[in-house]
Amino acid sequence: MNARPDHSVLADQEGSARDDLLMDVRNVSLSFGGVKAITDISFDVRQGEIRAIIGPNGAGKTSMLNVINGFYTPQVGTITFRGVERRSMKPHDAVRQGIARTFQNVALFKGMSTLDNIMAGRSVLMKRNIVWQMLWRGPALREEIEHREKVEEIIDFLEIEHIRRTPVGKLPYGLQKRVELGRALAMEPSLLLLDEPMAGMNLEEKEDMSRFILDVNQQRGTTIALIEHDMGVVMDLSDRVVVLDYGKKIADGPPDEVKNSQAVIDAYLGVPH
Amino acid sequence: MSYLHSIFVAPFADMADAPDFFLQVVWEGLVSGVLYALIALGFVLIYKSSRIFNFAQGIMVVFAALTLVGLHENGVPALLAVPLTLLVMFVLAVGIERAVLRPLVNQPDIILFMATIGITLFLIGLGETIFGGANKVMITEQLGIPTGSWVVEPFGGFVSVEQKDVTAVVGAVLLVIALLVFLNKSKMGRAIRALGDDHQAALSVGISLSTIWVLVWFISGIIALATGIVWGARAGVSFALEVIALKALPVLMLGGLESVTGAIVGGLAIGILEKVFEIYWGQPLLGGNTEAWFAYMLALLVLLVRPQGLFGEKIIERV
Amino acid sequence: MFYRIAGQYKTSYGADYALFPIKQDAWLLALILVFAFVVFPLTASDFMFRALLIPVLIYALAALGLNILTGYAGQLSLGTGAFMGVGAYACYKLITIFPEMNIIGAIVLSGFFSAAAGVAFGLPSLRIKGFYLAIATLAAQFFLLWLFQKWAWLYNYNASGAIQVPNTQLFGVTITGAQAPVLAQYFFVLITVCILTAFAINITRGRIGRTWKAVRDMDIAAELVGINLMKAKLSAFFVSSYIVGIAGALFVFLWRGAAEADLFDIQLSFRVLFIAIIGGLGSILGNYLGALLIVALPVIIGTVPAAVGLPISSAMVEHLNTMIIGALIIGFLILEPHGLARLWALMREKLIIWPFPH
Known part of the structure; x- marks a missing residue:
């Protein structure tokens, strides 16, 4: 039940346009009781890239991430992830298929330590049943230690060794964001969704976070889709950018191209439609 | 087959056969329902204005009734005992605000809920220490509540209506009307409602939180005293009332935690339904005393279909 | 130092x-x-065993069960008393239907009955959250209590409506029933409690414990990191009710010796909840400290004033006890919401750096 399904066979049958396509979002629309959050959006994410989703407040960016990881079910449209087409799934199934994310407002487990938070990210990957857990011997202990080693690697990578045992509720905001990234990494995702990873950070913290994101992308080969407001950061980090405004896609392409698009400039300057 | 008959046919046949008896059952249920609704109302007020799930509302009923009877037993005339009891409830409201609510402001909901359980226990212990643990008789006559009964004769049968029950219903209706007028017309009342909608906004227009809390707890105390008098007149005054008072919880769940209408409708519905169920299904088929759990099971079933209660608003989850 | x-x-x-x-x-x-x-x-004297040591252990075990559900998994329960009852009645039925059954076997099995009841009443937790869930456990409390009273098969149609614990033996020593030596009962309870505590510690510090705590701290986020909320909540109900059921079986078989339905009323649920709160939600140690306080308090109130020449009636002891517990709960919530266990943790930290406080 915990094994990740192997979709490579399916992917071949699907015959996607590009063979490095990781996820394809097609004609997705989402509304809440008549209020449209997303209207007919299509875009794709390629293997190994950093894909940015930008747009003014209320453009539907977070709703888009919520659709991708199964928290919301769109009324129309499909999402093809690693060759499997779907409209809805339970969020924990999304994690099993390799989609992990962080949140706009830090959503850590405040009563737990940094270590436990990151370990919790590995819950899906751990298998020992309750009887072994009860005894805390043999397979259960081995599994725990094995995963602890992986988690300690992440802790080293994010340079948060010193707060390993601190309850995350007591950490400053910037560090909480880092722990949250750690928890997402612990899931060993093939697609990492970051919802405003640098919101509320100072310049130094932003630089650190940018470095971590690039390292994750390059060293671990993780594909990243991120929402961010800091244009400088977005333009530096991302390979391709999709721009949303009022729930619609208004531009899609490499950062330089998007930056000069008239529609994007209008959206950010608030030119009336 | 005969079992199905006894569940789905026989009870309704009984109701049709003796409509006067059915009316009697509904009336009895309605009176209990009024009392459930009153307790739930006190609760909703506190929840609306401070997000506190006030477990102590039930015990405040007992405490108010005990104080009233206790004062009278110690020689205070009945009509003077009522304002004195109100004074005690006011002091209690101030005390709770100072000693419990203020130090716990901004704590998680669950902590405040537990604190009200602590208040419950403290009040039980305090009441017993002062007034003793024995059952008491409500000073119904001394308060001028009529104790006779009327006989109504619908459908050629007869329904007996106790005058104190009628007094209870009329009193409850007046109390609710007064409360609604207060909430909708007075400045303080509007402030309480504003607080329910948005804490920050209410504070920013210069309403003192402590004043409102004291006021709200005091109003709940008044409601508690009214409930205590009418309930005590029916069932005597003892801490056993506390268990009955717990029934306000399913009423609230059914009506939604924040809805005054919900509290009233939920209270009446549960009062009537549990009585009807007990008489027509519980006693013949299940060995009786189903009133102990009926309300909870009903609320549970309703919540499974509508997790926000009958009158609550649908919650959209966000991250 | x-x-x-x-x-x-x-x-x-x-x-x-x-x-x-x-x-x-x-x-x-x-x-x-x-x-x-x-x-x-x-x-220790017989009085010490019966009035203090055995009840502290059993109450601590019940609170441990509740703490797993409420303190670790964040699901408020007001039905602990009834689930203890399920364990006790299940054990009674097992022993009377299969008289040759070993008492250990009966107790181990009886926990599964309460666990099943817990899961059944825990199912609504998948749809209902927070305070609204309290209603599900209250429904369990009142419905099960009613069942204990009305379902005569449960108490073998005794005229009194009570269950009387039969004599059972273990390794030739009488363990339950009127003739059982209190020392043997004490050891039986102590060993059971030790084993279950060890299991509870292990579960709560491993993967399952983390999923519980994650659900408690933020259930939406837990779901989004891949935790199956249904499994997490129901496993918490299962484990919690299992332990609570065992505590109930011990409560009747190794301590009270007899029980009627009212023993498992909502007051019992609350007593266990108070132990968990005062001891500290989300802690294992706290259950023992809380149980010690709650069990010892009436004993102290009953003996200390008398010893200093202020005899008070037993009714008054009870009243004062209720009042003090209420005040203690409020006091703890204000001063240290994490209870006695956190106080000990703070003290220990001080001890670690003592005598150099910096």
Whole structure:
């Protein structure tokens, strides 16, 4: 039940346009009781890239991430992830298929330590049943230690060794964001969704976070889709950018191209439609 | 087959056969329902204005009734005992605000809920220490509540209506009307409602939180005293009332935690339904005393279909 | 000075998972166990066993069960008393239907009955949250209590409506029933409680415990990191009710000796909840400290004033006891919401750096 399904066979049958396509979002629309959050959006994410989703407040960016990881079910449209087409799934199934994310407002487990938070990210990957857990011997202990080693690697990578045992509720905001990234990494995702990873950070913290994101992308080969407001950061980090405004896609392409698009400039300057 | 008959046919046949008896059952249920609704109302007020799930509302009923009877037993005339009891409830409201609510402001909901359980226990212990643990008789006559009964004769049968029950219903209706007028017309009342909608906004227009809390707890105390008098007149005054008072919880769940209408409708519905169920299904088929759990099971079933209660608003989850 | 941790290095993650990474903690536990297994049995009177030691252990176990559900998994329960009842009645039926059954077997099995009841009433937790869930456990409390009263088969149609614990033996020693020596009962309870506590510690510090705590702290986020909320909540109900059920079986078989339905009323649910709150939600140790306080308090109120020449009636003892517990709950919530267990943790931290406070 915990094994990740192997979709490579399916992917071949699907015959996607590009063979490095990781996820394809097609004609997705989402509304809440008549209020449209997303209207007919299509875009794709390629293997190994950093894909940015930008747009003014209320453009539907977070709703888009919520659709991708199964928290919301769109009324129309499909999402093809690693060759499997779907409209809805339970969020924990999304994690099993390799989609992990962080949140706009830090959503850590405040009563737990940094270590436990990151370990919790590995819950899906751990298998020992309750009887072994009860005894805390043999397979259960081995599994725990094995995963602890992986988690300690992440802790080293994010340079948060010193707060390993601190309850995350007591950490400053910037560090909480880092722990949250750690928890997402612990899931060993093939697609990492970051919802405003640098919101509320100072310049130094932003630089650190940018470095971590690039390292994750390059060293671990993780594909990243991120929402961010800091244009400088977005333009530096991302390979391709999709721009949303009022729930619609208004531009899609490499950062330089998007930056000069008239529609994007209008959206950010608030030119009336 | 005969079992199905006894569940789905026989009870309704009984109701049709003796409509006067059915009316009697509904009336009895309605009176209990009024009392459930009153307790739930006190609760909703506190929840609306401070997000506190006030477990102590039930015990405040007992405490108010005990104080009233206790004062009278110690020689205070009945009509003077009522304002004195109100004074005690006011002091209690101030005390709770100072000693419990203020130090716990901004704590998680669950902590405040537990604190009200602590208040419950403290009040039980305090009441017993002062007034003793024995059952008491409500000073119904001394308060001028009529104790006779009327006989109504619908459908050629007869329904007996106790005058104190009628007094209870009329009193409850007046109390609710007064409360609604207060909430909708007075400045303080509007402030309480504003607080329910948005804490920050209410504070920013210069309403003192402590004043409102004291006021709200005091109003709940008044409601508690009214409930205590009418309930005590029916069932005597003892801490056993506390268990009955717990029934306000399913009423609230059914009506939604924040809805005054919900509290009233939920209270009446549960009062009537549990009585009807007990008489027509519980006693013949299940060995009786189903009133102990009926309300909870009903609320549970309703919540499974509508997790926000009958009158609550649908919650959209966000991250 | 005595609690110095300097110099205690861990060289592997395995060593870090020892139950007590700091050896003074292990010494302290060893000391407590020596008292529990050797000193008390040699010195305590029958009154001590019956009025203090056995009930503290059983209440602590019940609170441990509740704490797993409420303190670890964040699901409020007001139905602990009824689930204890399920364990007790199940054990009674098992023993009377299969008289040759070993008492250990009966108790181990009886927990599964309460666990099943817990899961059944826990199912609504998948749809209902927070305070609204309290109603599900209250429904369990009142419905099950009613069942204990009305379903005569449960108490073998006794005219009194009560269950009477039969005599059972273990290794030739009478363990339950009127003739059972209190020392044997004490050891039986102590060993059961120790084993279940060890299991609970292990579960709560591993994967399952983390999923519970994650659900407690933020259920939406838990779901989004891949935790199956249904499994997490229902497993918490299962484990919690299992332990609570065992506590119920011990409560009747090893302590009270007889029980009627009213024993498992909502007051019992609350008493266990108070122990968990005062002890500390989300802690294992707290259950013991809380149980000790709640069980010992009436004994102290009953004896101390009398000893200083202020005799008070037993009714008054009870009233004062209720009042003090209420005040204690409020006091703890204000001063230290995490209860006695956190107070001990703070004290221990002070001890570690003592006598150099910086």
